[in-house]
């Protein structure tokens with residue numbers, strides 16, 4: 001199969017901790033296969049492919065990749081790097097440094113994380129790699145836990161590198177192992193695109209027999225490879241372009257792409273990644289008589305695309321995400337035999353499912369039957385006892401004299417303050433935007449403007465924003481709601497722990513206007529008073545409601561750290 | 569053999585534990601399975617659902633098709649109704665009656681019950697009460713598994729074995745309490761079908 005690797009049979013001895021249950025699954029279930037989330041299969045594949053470093057910032061649905069590695073005994077024994085990065089850009093750059101030193105590194109992030117990492121990502125295609133790099137990006141069609149449903153395959157095409165899009169957990173495992181070999185062979189990072197459904201669905205996965213050794217420390221053969229000065233970059237970029245036909249050939253030869261012929265040429269279906277499953281689901285007990293091209297490696301396998309388009313009267317393209325493949329095949333001149341999301345055969349947005357694909361095969365539209373009227377929406381909400389709640393109660397009261405519409409928030413559990421009964425915030429756009437948007441609004445004359453940001457988001461992208469505000473002496477109050485954790489994604493380490501005041505002071509916020517307090521109901525009046533004082537201040541103030549996330553109270557390691565740092 | 573099971577509830581109610589126990593039994597018996605879960609935002613008190621698919625043939629889609637579920641197993645009554653469009657014509661809806669009321673406009677429980685009874689095959693039980701009576705008030709999710717086990721195409725002793733394996737690390741007392749809860753749920757439904 002994949003590079004002739006042997007499949008591992010009946011191996012239960014390897015201990016691994018399942019991040020959700022914190023139990024040792026292998027002791028639980030004697031089986032030929034391990035029950036793994038797509039994310040976990042990817043993480044295990046990274047370990048088995050001999051990575052020396054895992055770099056990630058949390059983000060649903062990618063978080064469990066790093067969490068699995070951090071819980072893995074093998075990863076620990078192997079001394080694999082596994083601290084959470086401060087953001088996705090630092091993740092990508094960390095991996096690039098490890099690659100420079102000759103070793104293999106894997107990066108994982110959610111789709112919007114790639115916007116943050118884009119500078120490093122796009123340029124890493126031009127430097128190329130020394131040790132292999134695999135960048136796993138998890139998209140979220142239908143926005144189950146995200147602010148958009150952008151399709152990362154465009155980034156892969158933009159950077160002009162190969163993309164793998166596995167259709168199931170087993171394939172994901174092999175695709176990652178394959179991707180590292182491919183990266184080193186083709187001298188580019190490889191993008192692996194998954195979606196929520198694959199990331200967060202478990203299935204039995206067979207593992208390979210032997211774990212590959214890590215690469216040795218070794219400098220790049222060409223000492224200029226990573227110096228992207230124009231004179232060098234031009235040469236490197238040319239080499240990347242010259243490599244493109246090879247990438248296409250790799251796709252045509254890849255076992256991830258599969259052409260299954262059929263006698264009925266009225267229709268040909270191009271099915272990408274997980275959408276292939278939604279197609280096949282409709283033919284469990286039925287024969288398929290039309291040609292199918294399964295696509296799980298890009299650039300598109302030209303030879304097969306040409307064949308299916310030439311031989312079939314109509315083409316249906318099924319893909320989760322944007323009409324990425326459909327648009328390429330349809331072309332600028334709008335080949336009208338190509339159907340999919342662009343001409344309404346499939347919905348233009350949202351996640352696909354077997355029923356939608358079944359209807360499209362018949363040229364129909366799927367309408368889900370309505371839920372019984374009695375069923376009410378049940379939105380996520382902040383936990384009982386959460387410190388963000390007390391902070392919002394105080395903020396809402398303090399702002400009564402200034403009026404609504406001036407609270408710029410950010411991304412985290414505190415974003416749930418948008419819902420009733422708080423309706424405390426007016427914006428949520430991208431990580432770090434709270435402070436800079438408040439500053440911009442203050443520039444326009446909306447003062448005082450308030451930013452609400454979490455501790456992890458502050459170190460992710462808030463620091464640079466705060467510098468802008470300090471430079472302009474903007475009249476803003478920045479509320480950093482510090483709960484010692486990256487809460488929304490499942491309580492991962494926060495790199496802000498114990499550093500926030502020093503960072504703010506170092507940037508130039510006046511120490512008298514950095515105010516820390518404990519957000520509990522008992523302190524309500526004091527909180528309102530402090531807020532009122534700082535709202536009246538003509539400059540940048542930072543107030544820090546600080547109380548541990550209730551979901552982490554049993555985390556012994558964190559409790560010890562909090563005590564040691566004197567934070568509570 | 570094929571069982572497509574929708575497991576629903578509110579974030580934190582233990583839907584993933586149910587899915588993992590059935591999934592474990594399936595894997596022990598060399599069946600194919602896919603188990604899709606909700607992680608992330610909705611786990612904060614929002615509605616959550618797990619799609620569990622077990623078959624002796626290859627399972628393609630991680631999602632159960634609409635109209636394809638053999639069982640809806642719900643730890644919460646309103647949540648059971650959110651997924652009725654997934655239920656197959658002869659499928660069973662088995663739900664706990666105890667409401668998780670964390671929203672302003674939560675419906676009247678009697679109205680929910682009569683809506684649930686409109687489903688062709690439905691069973692409503694008080695899993696919280698049964699769990700309490702069997703001595704383990706936190707095991708209402710396992711009571712629900714016991715109740716639904718009549719409709720799951722896996723032998724009862726295999727499900728019990730998987731429960732034991734799942735709770736093994738927590739000690740015999742917890743294992744026995746959950747087995748008892750499973751049996752109490754199963755027995756309750758025996759009288760109804």
Ligand SMILES: Cc1ncc(C[n+]2csc(CCOP(=O)(O)OP(=O)(O)O)c2C)c(N)n1
Pocket residue numbers: 057058059060088110112113116411412413414431453454455456457458483485486487488489494
């Ligand atoms: C660029 C980007 N990366 C990651 C995420 C995922 N994400 C959403 S909320 C969040 C956690 C924020 O933690 P913190 O700011 O400490 O707030 P808390 O949830 O703890 O209240 C993360 C990582 C995202 N939305 N965007």
